[in-house]
Amino acid sequence: MHMEERRVPMMEPFRIRAVEPIPILTRAERRAALEAAGYNVFNLRSADVTIDLLSDSGTGATSIQQEAAAMVADEAYAGSRSWYRFVEEIEDLTGYPHILPVHQGRAGERILDAALLGPGKISISNTHFDTTAANVMLTGAEARNLPCPEAADLDSDQPFKGNIDLDALARTLSGPDGSRVALVLMTITNNGGGGQPVSMANMEAAKELCARHGIPFILDAARFGENAWLVKQREPGYERFTPREIARRAFDLADGTVVSLKKDGAGWGGGFIGLRDDALATQCEANLIATEGFSTYGGMTGHDLSRLAEGVREMVDPFYLAYRADAADHLATRVREAGVDTVRPSGLHGIYLNAGRLLSHLPPQRFPGHTLACQLYLDGGVRCSELGSLYLGELNDRNEVVTPAPYELVRLALPRRVYTQSHLEYVADVLAGIAAKPESLEGYRITHAPPVLRHFKVRLAPYGAA
Ligand SMILES: Cc1ncc(COP(=O)(O)O)c(C=O)c1O
Structure with a gap:
């Protein structure tokens, strides 16, 4: 049978036999976890994360x-x-x-x-x-x-x-x-x-x-x-x-x-x-x-x-790849409907959010991408990574950004075969909540930055906090 005849749009082409419970925390617990992590999501325990979109690397489900x-x-x-x-x-x-x-x-x-x-x-x-x-x-x-x-x-x-x-x-x-x-x-x-x-x-x-x-x-x-x-x-x-x-x-x-x-x-x-x-x-x-x-x-x-x-x-099976592309497209569409621009056209392994545009009131010195990533965690337990001035910007010796990154992005990486359509809907809903009142976010500042591969070990504090 031809592939087009067999294809069912936006349905996971597998059923689930072994399940892993998802941690659900209160907002107060998430706030405490993020503070203890030095406002760096790489330092969070996965037991404190509801939907983990930090990486698509080594995070997939096996068959x-x-x-x-x-x-x-x-x-x-x-x-x-x-x-x-x-x-x-x-x-x-x-x-x-x-x-x-x-x-x-x-x-x-x-x-x-x-x-x-x-x-x-x-x-x-x-x-x-x-x-x-x-x-x-x-x-x-x-x-x-x-x-x-x-x-x-x-x-x-x-x-x-x-x-x-x-x-x-x-x-x-x-x-x-x-x-x-x-x-x-x-x-x-x-x-x-x-x-x-x-x-x-x-x-x-x-x-x-x-x-x-x-x-x-x-x-x-x-x-x-x-x-x-x-x-x-x-x-x-x-x-x-x-x-x-x-x-x-x-x-x-x-x-x-x-x-x-x-x-x-x-x-x-x-x-x-x-x-x-x-x-x-x-x-x-x-x-x-x-x-x-x-x-x-x-x-x-x-x-x-x-x-x-x-x-x-x-991983080269066309039915698997078609499903993966549909899932990424679906998330990108829902995110854009919620008022958050994404890098176009969407690829497969992640959706890249244009945080610089959503949080245009924040200068790169307050890390709009990182701010959006932290808010996704605080509001919904969603973990993802910044790809902006925190990752690529040039700092002075007081850890202030002197040359910003060209874009302030956030990557929602998609682990392979792990999350279902309703998980992705949840992520889009959390983003929609943030997009409804972006100007309430104030940004972050760096308190400690290692000299290489900064984003993994950097520590921050909310902008304005002592
Ligand atoms: C394009 C690319 N090259 C190399 C690597 C490094 O691979 P590994 O994490 O297996 O060391 C990665 C990891 O994400 C990657 O995305």
Whole structure:
């Protein structure tokens, strides 16, 4: 039967067999919890959170097939059955001859960056994810983002706002910095850039430029299935391909990949590096064995490997992806109806709220995005993260914002297969309550800020409080 005939819009394509109760707190309890957390939602206990939209990474629900596979997993130190199941599946999905397992994506970044980068070198990306940029910088190299110009218009419906700026890439590679560029990293989908997809045409052109300059073209493919789904929907010529075939075409284009399997692997942990180059793979493998684990488990248990071998199949299933897109669209529509603008068009792994516009009475120095994220928790126990001046702004030595981030956003990340439509309705209702009287919010100020990856450990106080 054709997919369109079988598809039921906006219905979870699974039923629930094991349930986890949701914590419901009073407003006073939430206020006390947030205060104890230093007004940083990363410090909250999950037992104090009603709907957790902090991350879509490692937060999904597994399937009965994954759990059945985990039950018969093999925990041998070397060459386990689980490893062979995993590596055959990943080789079939990606086509890379060298697959190096890692415990999560950033371990893969650390190992690959150690081999390719170093002081004076440059890594170019459509947008480096935060830990990705941190790993580049830890080698002494520079992480340079070249997002396409369309990404700057949050309200336009341009279909591929995750693309890299090809003109800027060409200029950089042939300019004075060209010889220092050691890597071009394409993040699909572009998480730091609003969860927007990258077109196949953009990947092909970027690859061609890299090949011309002899520079490795690498995919950060944490959301390979979701990018493939959006290519299928939005890029002419790909309508009849399956998401798995489109993902494979993307992997085919690249010299290698780093993949966190905590997203489109439906795993609670795990990841891998995929490479074509034998010498590079040997160099990375030595680092892998020294720091992650032997090359047939790389920091993962046999249970993880077996679950992931199943998970990567399920995450490119067109019915699953159609449901995921419907859920994201539905939440975005409800949120906009409530009077809160979102970054358009909506991607799949999260809805990005334009907090700067909703709380336009607050300057970046009072962190409108963070204020909205805190209010979602205070009013409804919804946890989510800021992507604005708290995360990206430049501070002076009194921890005041001197250069704001370009936008004040809040990301409602969507864990895979965890929340139902009524949970999403609840989130939209809580937002609608805030949108009805946004001017009552006064903002926050920083009381302590660590020098790197600030948003994880920063502490704040309500603006005006002693
Ligand atoms: C685009 C992207 N790359 C890399 C990572 C890092 O992966 P991990 O959390 O598995 O270390 C993430 C995590 O969210 C991500 O979104």
